Amino acid sequence: MSTAAKTTRVLTGITTTGTPHLGNYVGAIKPAIAESQNPDVQSFYFLADLHALIKCQDPGRVEQSRLEIAATWLALGLDTDNAIFYRQSDIPEIPELTWMLSCVCAKGLMNRAHAYKAAVAENEAAGSPDLDRGITMGLFGYPVLMAADILMFNANKVPVGRDQIQHIEMARDMAGRFNHLYKSQYFTLPEAVVDEKVEVLGGLDGRKMSKSYNNTIPLFVSEKKLLKLVRKIKTNSLEPGEPKDPDTCTLFQIYSAFASAEESAAMRRRYAEGIGWGEAKNELFEYLNAHLREPRERYQALMEDPGHIEDVLRKGADRARAEAAPLMDRLRHAVGLGRFI
Template sequence: ADFHALIKCDDPDRIAHSSRSIAATWLAAGLDPARVVFYRQSDIPETTELTWLLTCVTAKGQMNRAHAYKAAVDASVAAGEEPDAHVSMGLFSYPVLMAADILMFNAHRVPVGRDQIQHIEMARDIAASFNHLYGEHFVPPEAQIEDNVATLPGLDGRKMSKSYDNTIPLFAPPEQLKKLIAGIKTDSRAPGEPKETEGSALFQIYQAFATPTETAQLRQDFAAGISWADAKQKLFERIDTEIAPMRATYEDLIAHPEKLEALLQAGAAKARKIATPFTAKVRQAVGLRDLRAQAADKKGDKKDKAALPSFKQYREADGQFYFKFVDAQGRLLLQSAGFASPKEAGQAVKRLQELAQPLPTLLQEIPVKHLVTAQELESALQQLLAARD
């Protein structure tokens, strides 16, 4: 995600090194590029185009609530500076770029740390806003979290992040790895004094690499008063044992950037087979169209499309999610009650679109009000179903 890296780093060499290091790390850790689409963000120009299209349907108030922006404002105020003194437009609007990364490929589930849940929720809201205005194009994503490793602490106890410069490079040489681990922040409890695992960055990092049995043993060692030096040695040995077999692969990739570049370019080609036609579809939806085709659209396909009824999903000021069903002329046929989440509203729409159950049953189970006869409503739904087939 090298576009994201530009938000807080203005050192070109560091940006390039970071891209190379992250790509090599994924591959050395066992990622098989033949089984996934592994690409560099900046190699997909459609990403930035989609970012702008999504920006145009995103409320500023939503960006005001982003954790990173609020943290930057709080830091400036605490320092007696203007609230936005250190806020670039990149920092302010980067949740939209993140949403574009996700929505470009219509991901259903996104593995994230617990601290990133807000961004998935924002992507869902942005998708719902776009879908409401231009029709169903995006799948609202869901966050997938591993509770045991939801957020990994860094050397200083804060969330491990390159932004905080508190990371432990996964494939650092043993000497550097040992030195970094020795610098993990701990309290002043002496050897022999029981130590708390709760809130201990050292223990949490160990837990991320260790088996349940090994974790239980270190927990006992903490209670028995293990010295911090011995605990850090245990952590070093556990990480080095896990990482050593991968380190040679990592170092080989770093030494041969042409191998990395070839893999990334191949991944970009695979990604663009999806991104290019999808972006063309989205451009068409918002009205960025080939002028030569407009006359033909009016006579042919456009009439066919205009003849179809459609569902519209949206969010109201009360925070609830709604949908409505309208005919080709925009006449309201059906109006939903409010749903707590866009997922629930979308599931209800899907049930109506598919007509997998008799319409009277659906109208009893889904909180909606139909403003025309049931027969007219079913006719419109059948028309939409036939067009999909």
């Protein structure tokens, strides 16, 4: 089926500033990879490496993260024949569209962006006389770049967390404003898709698994390291033989995120029977290790063959640019920047 024949377009960006962990897999990667295999949907998945520069000025970390994240998605089965998988920085039309959108986007809209307001509030709380201290134009204009990512491919649906809904609304605002000013339907108004069933995994300390809390379990660590990290997961002081509550237990939550309904129900019974914490941790390690062994091997092979990853991403960029270039040509004419002949 051709790209044009597919009526629904879904776009997902992956920020390249860290190493993928179990929480990323359960919350975003696993459902997205399943969607990439849907022949009735044109999926766009991109490494948001331009966005990474807003938060990270360590080029080695950005470079390594791009490689790790691309290898992770490929190792876990992303269907790159159906889905379009590319690096944001390989699509020069995106920064060009960002500028066009910046010229129709109200500054007042950006003043209301959550990330900017949070940074201002931090400066205010610290007693800084300059409320914009340390705030770059990258941070301030981040929603415009995100809008360009989405509108460049006229995505219908954008899966996001609840905290990102505002950015989709801003993209709709910019799209509508551009359409109105230049008197045509250049852009589809995108819709945010929030999956309330997406699981948020707990980390080693019981809080949400997050790089910012330094409590993550990286997806493809070695067996030895995986066992060490699982054993560090915080539990309470209940002894073996005492019934335990699986619904307040990070070990059970992680297990059930990977296990089938039947396996989870069986483990729930073992909690009621008083499984010991040491045994529960060993069970979780064995289950995770079995589940991740094959993709871990594929991941290691991919990390040792960056040329293959580069080839996949370049092919994805060619497909993405085949979509972006004709639209950008039309947009240049719309704003008066078209060629004379």
